[in-house]
Amino acid sequence: MDETQLIARVRAGDSAAERALYDAHVDRVYRLAFRLAGDDTLAQDFTQETFIRAFDRLGSFRGEAAFSTWLHAITTSVVLNGLRKVKRFRQREADIDDAHSIGVTRRDAEPDLKARLKKAVDELPEGYRTVFVMHDVEGYTHEEIGVALGVETGTSKAQLSRARAKLRVALSDFAREWVT
Amino acid sequence: MIDQDEDPKFEQWLKDAAQSYHAPRATPREKIWQRIQQTRRNRHVIELRPWMRWALAAAAVLVIGIGIGRWTAHQAVVVNAPVVATTDATRPDLAYQVAAQQYLARTEVLLTDFRAQSAHGQLDPQFVAAARDLLTTTRLMLDSPAADDARLQPLLEDLELVLAQITQLPTATGRKNEMDLINQGMNQRSVLTRLRTATPAGPAPARAEGAL
Numbered sequence: 001m002d003e004t005q006l007i008a009r010v011r012a013g014d015s016a017a018e019r020a021l022y023d024a025h026v027d028r029v030y031r032l033a034f035r036l037a038g039d040d041t042l043a044q045d046f047t048q049e050t051f052i053r054a055f056d057r058l059g060s061f062r063g064e065a066a067f068s069t070w071l072h073a074i075t076t077s078v079v080l081n082g083l084r085k086v087k088r089f090r091q092r093e094a095d096i097d098d099a100h101s102i103g104v105t106r107r108d109a110e111p112d113l114k115a116r117l118k119k120a121v122d123e124l125p126e127g128y129r130t131v132f133v134m135h136d137v138e139g140y141t142h143e144e145i146g147v148a149l150g151v152e153t154g155t156s157k158a159q160l161s162r163a164r165a166k167l168r169v170a171l172s173d174f175a176r177e178w179v180t
Numbered sequence: 181m182i183d184q185d186e187d188p189k190f191e192q193w194l195k196d197a198a199q200s201y202h203a204p205r206a207t208p209r210e211k212i213w214q215r216i217q218q219t220r221r222n223r224h225v226i227e228l229r230p231w232m233r234w235a236l237a238a239a240a241v242l243v244i245g246i247g248i249g250r251w252t253a254h255q256a257v258v259v260n261a262p263v264v265a266t267t268d269a270t271r272p273d274l275a276y277q278v279a280a281q282q283y284l285a286r287t288e289v290l291l292t293d294f295r296a297q298s299a300h301g302q303l304d305p306q307f308v309a310a311a312r313d314l315l316t317t318t319r320l321m322l323d324s325p326a327a328d329d330a331r332l333q334p335l336l337e338d339l340e341l342v343l344a345q346i347t348q349l350p351t352a353t354g355r356k357n358e359m360d361l362i363n364q365g366m367n368q369r370s371v372l373t374r375l376r377t378a379t380p381a382g383p384a385p386a387r388a389e390g391a392l
Contacts, residue, residue, distance in 0.1 A: 031204045044211065048216050052219060136195045168190060178194075
């Protein structure tokens with residue numbers, strides 16, 4: 001069954017189809033929420049809220065864009081609004097347990113680099129950080145980012161370029177690693 | 181000046197290194213799915229749209245205001261004390277203030293108790309239910325005119341977050357750490373101090389009488 005048929009069945013009230021649609025997309029939604037929030041509890045909250053909204057609004061999905069694109073627009077909206085709300089309050093957990101990490105096949109960054117990189121990315125303006133995480137970390141295209149954030153593709157590219165420039169300055173102590 | 185887009189070595193190095201940034205854990209699929217189902221089931225019973233929340237909050241405050249009004253009128257007759265005249269225009273605001281003070285007093289008690297219980301990493305199951313109840317009230321307060329108060333609104337937002345965190349505490353494993361994090365957050369934002377500052381001293385009836 002293709003996704004269009006699956007969505008039609010969800011609209012018709014098929015709970016099994018609803019679960020299938022959830023299973024097909026939950027990993028990517030949760031990954032993006034976790035990357036942006038840096039906190040498991042918040043990532044779960046945001047993922048939950050994303051799917052509740054998506055199921056509520058499925059009637060307004062016209063299929064003009066891919067379902068995943070539409071879903072990730074909801075995800076970024078939920079996550080960014082949620083993070084703004086808790087920004088003043090929440091203390092981000094600094095320690096990420098690598099043993100629980102998934103999908104990382106490259107070598108781990110050195111501890112000092114890891115901490116410095118985290119700090120540098122956290123300090124980026126919200127727009128730069130979001131685009132950087134979506135593009136360079138999670139592999140979204142500029143077109144997908146543009147739709148998700150409601151900005152032009154050129155804006156996404158410009159923000160990524162500025163984010164990289166800031167990170168390059170912040171991580172200049174490690175220049176020998178990328179020069180060699 | 182080097183254009184960042186023309187430095188593929190740096191870009192590749194950055195992409196590799198950035199994989200450690202907020203590296204996600206395995207998706208707790210079942211847990212999230214259960215929560216989605218639970219939330220949607222609850223909403224099917226009573227779905228509170230924003231205007232309904234406001235109406236509910238207004239109705240609740242009205243009932244409390246009328247109750248307090250009758251109570252204070254009764255007290256005035258009993259003790260034959262002089263009654264301070266108020267205009268009808270000021271009464272709705274006062275009713276909201278009274279409702280807010282009662283809510284703040286309950287929240288203060290709950291969070292003080294939470295701090296005490298978190299020292300042992302234990303939590304009474306009824307405690308979480310009480311926190312959930314207060315969370316609902318907090319959201320109603322945020323949607324009511326009480327949130328127009330510039331001092332009260334940020335406090336309500338902080339309380340909403342704390343209560344939401346408490347209602348989502350894990351049942352056993354990792355609970356102590358989570359409780360410590362909540363306490364840390366409360367300390368950083370001086371939540372209890374601000375809550376106590378916003379709550380006048382004295383028993384609840386005295387506060388209500390003072391407000392009126």
